[in-house]
Amino acid sequence: MSQQFLPDNPLPQEAKVPEEIARFSPAVEAEIDGHLAKYPPERRRSAMLPLMFIVQRERGWLDKPGVAYIANRLGVRITDVWETATFYSMIYTKPAGKYHVQICKTLSCKIMGAGNITEHCAQRLGIKPGETSADGKFTLSEVECLGSCGTAPMLQVGFDFHENLTTEKVDEILDACARGDYKFAVKVR
Amino acid sequence: MADLIKVTINGNVYETEKGARLIDVCREHGHAVPSFCYYSDLALQASCRMCLVRIEKMPKLQTSCTITCTDGMIVTTESEEIEKAQRAMVEFLLANHPLDCPVCDRGGECELQEMVFDWGGLEERFSERKNYAPEKFLSPMVANDPQRCILCKRCTRVCDEWMGEDAIEAGGRGAHTVIGTYDGWLNCSECGNCIEVCPTGTLLDATYRHQARPWELAQTITTCTFCSDGCQLSLGARVGEVMRAVARDRYVDGINGEFLCIKGRFAHPFINHEERIRTPLIRYKQGGRLVPATWDDAIGYTAARMRAIGEAHGADAFGIIGSPRLTNEANYALLKFAREVIGTENFTASDAFSLAPCFENLSAPLATHRDIRFAKTIILVGGEPEELQPLTGKQIRQAVRNGGARLVIFNSVPIRLKEQAAQFIHINPGTEDAVVLALAGANDDELAAGKLGVEAKTLADVRRALDETQGDCVLLFGSELSAAAMATLAQLPQLLGAREGRRFLLHPLPFYNNSVGAHDIGLMNAKLSVAQLLDQAGQGLRALYIAGSLLPEHLRGREETLRQLDLIVVQELFETETTALADVVFPAASFAETDGTFTNNAGQVQRVRQSIPPVHQARPDWMITAALASALNADFGFQLSASAVFREIAEHIAAYEGLRYPLLKDESRPVQAKHALAGARDMTGAIQEIRARIQSMNVTSARPTETPKVGHELFKPGTLTSKTPQFPLLYAGNPKPPTVLVSPLYQITVDANLRATTVAAGD
Ligand code: SF4
Ligand code: FES
Ligand code: FES
Numbered sequence: 001m002s003q004q005f006l007p008d009n010p011l012p013q014e015a016k017v018p019e020e021i022a023r024f025s026p027a028v029e030a031e032i033d034g035h036l037a038k039y040p041p042e043r044r045r046s047a048m049l050p051l052m053f054i055v056q057r058e059r060g061w062l063d064k065p066g067v068a069y070i071a072n073r074l075g076v077r078i079t080d081v082w083e084t085a086t087f088y089s090m091i092y093t094k095p096a097g098k099y100h101v102q103i104c105k106t107l108s109c110k111i112m113g114a115g116n117i118t119e120h121c122a123q124r125l126g127i128k129p130g131e132t133s134a135d136g137k138f139t140l141s142e143v144e145c146l147g148s149c150g151t152a153p154m155l156q157v158g159f160d161f162h163e164n165l166t167t168e169k170v171d172e173i174l175d176a177c178a179r180g181d182y183k184f185a186v187k188v189r
Numbered sequence: 190m191a192d193l194i195k196v197t198i199n200g201n202v203y204e205t206e207k208g209a210r211l212i213d214v215c216r217e218h219g220h221a222v223p224s225f226c227y228y229s230d231l232a233l234q235a236s237c238r239m240c241l242v243r244i245e246k247m248p249k250l251q252t253s254c255t256i257t258c259t260d261g262m263i264v265t266t267e268s269e270e271i272e273k274a275q276r277a278m279v280e281f282l283l284a285n286h287p288l289d290c291p292v293c294d295r296g297g298e299c300e301l302q303e304m305v306f307d308w309g310g311l312e313e314r315f316s317e318r319k320n321y322a323p324e325k326f327l328s329p330m331v332a333n334d335p336q337r338c339i340l341c342k343r344c345t346r347v348c349d350e351w352m353g354e355d356a357i358e359a360g361g362r363g364a365h366t367v368i369g370t371y372d373g374w375l376n377c378s379e380c381g382n383c384i385e386v387c388p389t390g391t392l393l394d395a396t397y398r399h400q401a402r403p404w405e406l407a408q409t410i411t412t413c414t415f416c417s418d419g420c421q422l423s424l425g426a427r428v429g430e431v432m433r434a435v436a437r438d439r440y441v442d443g444i445n446g447e448f449l450c451i452k453g454r455f456a457h458p459f460i461n462h463e464e465r466i467r468t469p470l471i472r473y474k475q476g477g478r479l480v481p482a483t484w485d486d487a488i489g490y491t492a493a494r495m496r497a498i499g500e501a502h503g504a505d506a507f508g509i510i511g512s513p514r515l516t517n518e519a520n521y522a523l524l525k526f527a528r529e530v531i532g533t534e535n536f537t538a539s540d541a542f543s544l545a546p547c548f549e550n551l552s553a554p555l556a557t558h559r560d561i562r563f564a565k566t567i568i569l570v571g572g573e574p575e576e577l578q579p580l581t582g583k584q585i586r587q588a589v590r591n592g593g594a595r596l597v598i599f600n601s602v603p604i605r606l607k608e609q610a611a612q613f614i615h616i617n618p619g620t621e622d623a624v625v626l627a628l629a630g631a632n633d634d635e636l637a638a639g640k641l642g643v644e645a646k647t648l649a650d651v652r653r654a655l656d657e658t659q660g661d662c663v664l665l666f667g668s669e670l671s672a673a674a675m676a677t678l679a680q681l682p683q684l685l686g687a688r689e690g691r692r693f694l695l696h697p698l699p700f701y702n703n704s705v706g707a708h709d710i711g712l713m714n715a716k717l718s719v720a721q722l723l724d725q726a727g728q729g730l731r732a733l734y735i736a737g738s739l740l741p742e743h744l745r746g747r748e749e750t751l752r753q754l755d756l757i758v759v760q761e762l763f764e765t766e767t768t769a770l771a772d773v774v775f776p777a778a779s780f781a782e783t784d785g786t787f788t789n790n791a792g793q794v795q796r797v798r799q800s801i802p803p804v805h806q807a808r809p810d811w812m813i814t815a816a817l818a819s820a821l822n823a824d825f826g827f828q829l830s831a832s833a834v835f836r837e838i839a840e841h842i843a844a845y846e847g848l849r850y851p852l853l854k855d856e857s858r859p860v861q862a863k864h865a866l867a868g869a870r871d872m873t874g875a876i877q878e879i880r881a882r883i884q885s886m887n888v889t890s891a892r893p894t895e896t897p898k899v900g901h902e903l904f905k906p907g908t909l910t911s912k913t914p915q916f917p918l919l920y921a922g923n924p925k926p927p928t929v930l931v932s933p934l935y936q937i938t939v940d941a942n943l944r945a946t947t948v949a950a951g952d
Contacts, residue, residue, distance in 0.1 A: 080355060087362045
């Protein structure tokens with residue numbers, strides 16, 4: 001892991017993406033500045049995750065210009081961004097659908113029938129876990145424990161938990177999404 | 190000496206330094222502890238859990254790679270419990286590992302393979318489907334088989350800590366973690382150190398991939414022929430063909446450890462290249478062709494012409510030019526030829542700059558690369574070691590990152606190393622001399638600061654840092670300094686005075702593998718520089734005897750006058766701009782085909798060993814010179830043995846006194862030449878000269894603000910490096926090909942622009 005990137009010590013040009021770099025509205029820039037202000041300048045890479053969420057909210061996913069933007073703002077290399085981004089299932093390194101349906105596949109949920117839920121979703125949406133529907137509405141994923149084992153099986157849409165699932169419950173959720181009147185309870189940061 | 194403490198390992202009590210790492214202490218005393226991720230002098234990883242030991246009073250088994258010894262520690266490295274745990278770890282490591290050793294390049298020298306012999310189980314209990322990913326290319330130099338990875342992360346750590354590039358990282362998580370890069374393409378300096386340190390066949394040398402099996406190769410330890418750092422490497426050869434160069438510690442253990450740069454590791458294909466000159470060549474008449482000849486004819490012809498010229502015009506009609514790329518033996522034979530056979534002092538070596546002012550005024554020992562790694566203060570004036578002396582660059586980086594050294598850089602270009610610098614002082618181009626003036630004392634701060642384009646306070650700060658240093662202080666300098674400045678810098682340790690607890694060391698940064706040797710032999714402090722010698726062409730000078738080729742800066746613009754000479758004799762590997770002017774060309778043996786020594790920028794005299802017999806009819810340079818001498822009735826008495834030449838060097842060159850090949854045998858204990866230290870000299874004259882130079886200096890050009898691209902020097906296809914087909918590809922910007930599943934070299938067949946052209950001479 002790299003250390004000591006000082007702001008007055010910018011990285012060599014070629015270590016950054018020389019191509020296009022994402023631009024954001026003043027409001028978004030201010031929001032990003034707000035996150036950066038929380039950390040001492042030499043530790044600004046700590047703002048990696050909040051920035052990723054913002055870039056992804058604004059651009060749909062972490063595309064190249066977005067990654068370049070983060071690397072630039074934080075004074076890290078694109079491989080560092082890549083390393084972090086690929087670690088998290090909620091950070092998209094590929095274009096993702098509007099509704100990201102993430103089904104827990106860890107032990108408690110698995111025992112309580114997560115397999116059926118996944119199969120059901122896959123059938124309804126016509127995609128396999130890891131894929132995005134052709135209309136760009138849905139992405140289906142299987143993820144590790146989300147900490148809701150007591151109410152297994154569970155899934156997450158965006159950041160919303162849906163617990164004690166049955167196939168009927170799943171249908172309700174997916175119907176709402178398909179109609180477009182699904183209301184996100186948790187706003188993306 | 191640090192405090193000594195006692196540790197008990199398997200019932201034996203050992204004394205060891207406080208703070209020593211347990212795994213090292215165990216191994217030092219012969220208690221084998223297996224490991225994958227531990228790599229000395231890299232950040233700790235502790236992910237493989239092979240190094241488990243039992244320590245009394247600690248719960249659970251402990252990873253010995255992360256434990257520092259404390260007094261009274263009682264350790265067990267072998268027990269049923271430990272073995273069971275280690276076997277379980279190997280089983281996990283193999284859970285996703287394919288059973289493809291028979292087609293893996295690393296098979297036969299794979300650390301995982303060896304570990305499995307000792308710790309593996311007979312049966313595999315994981316019946317799940319293994320992760321699968323196709324083999325692919327990460328760059329023209331690095332091939333990648335992701336499924337073989339055991340996630341020890343040595344590769345990512347060397348990339349970051351040694352190279353400062355962070356080009357390769359671990360993405361994903363859990364069982365799906367893969368080593369890779371953003372976008373799947375490696376844009377870095379292509380050092381290949383990740384390949385070297387990988388214990389498995391995950392990262393592979395793309396240039397050697399599927400070419401040979403390790404056990405077919407005869408490995409020969411030798412010294413790299415590219416830059417002045419003098420890395421030790423091992424050439425793997427099969428029936429007269431060099432297949433690869435490695436620094437893997439099972440084969441070689443030199444000043445560089447397992448480090449090599451792109452040239453050392455990948456630029457060996459020139460050795461067996463089809464364009465090597467095969468036979469002696471003679472151009473019988475001006476403007477004619479070079480015609481193949483036998484050795485006897487060529488030597489006889491040359492001797493006859495030399496004799497005739499000597500009789501007609503005298504000894505000073507000859508000029509003899511050695512090369513900083515050749516062995517000490519070759520250069521010594523040339524010098525002997527000039528003095529004893531021809532009887533002239535008209536000799537020199539075709540180096541870019543002379544180190545004579547430095548060595549004549551040397552007032553502190555030369556810093557070895559190990560010294561640099563453990564230095565406390567490092568001052569770098571000019572130069573760009575990351576590109577031109579990569580091992581030095583790596584040592585500086587590690588001194589700062591792993592050793593907390595204070596690095597001060599004076600450069601007109603924001604070089605990459607600046608990222609590590611405590612102070613990067615951006616100076617105006619061409620004002621490097623003023624830095625020396627400022628380091629030598631405060632009197633001229635106004636003047637120096639003005640020309641450098643920095644504040645006087647900055648210079649005072651650097652002097653204070655020098656003043657306060659406890660421990661080693663290394664002064665490095667590049668080619669930019671004038672002779673007077675180089676001399677003053679070499680005297681700086683005297684000028685600043687001795688102080689308890691501080692030691693000054695000097696480290697010049699010449700360009701070529703044997704620049705220092707060429708100087709030591711005496712070719713460089715001859716009365717003439719190359720330019721001066723060549724300028725006599727057409728006047729006193731009638732014949733030239735050149736080993737290697739002239740540098741472009743010496744040759745260009747002089748072709749016409751040189752063509753007027755009566756005789757030009759050249760010893761070369763390839764046809765170059767210099768052989769184009771030659772009347773006689775002798776095919777010389779490359780460093781892989783000859784025995785000898787190179788002296789590196791730390792003054793270490795290191796062995797060059799013959800890996801394969803000379804290709805075609807080539808002969809070692811010193812043998813050609815000796816043959817020529819004998820045709821002119823002078824017996825050099827070398828008896829076809831390089832060690833005899835070296836013995837004579839040791840008898841004649843004071844710095845090499847007492848050295849013999851057997852003393853240079855062990856590459857892990859390199860021997861430094863004994864360069865004489867000059868005492869305090871009166872430098873007022875030199876300082877006056879620098880001052881005058883600076884005063885009259887007109888700073889006009891602006892300071893470059895962009896950091897030069899990685900590889901801007903390393904990738905330049907030179908006479909030798911362009912023979913590796915991948916170099917031109919890298920030089921052209923290392924484009925990511927549409928598919929990474931086949932060798933990126935295929936692009937060359939589609940796009941002629943990517944094909945080899947030589948842009949840098951010398952290399
Ligand atoms: S690629 Fe090799 S060096 Fe890197 S983590 Fe995998 S096994 Fe270790
Ligand atoms: S196992 Fe599914 S939420 Fe914990
Ligand atoms: S060597 Fe200690 S955990 Fe890998």
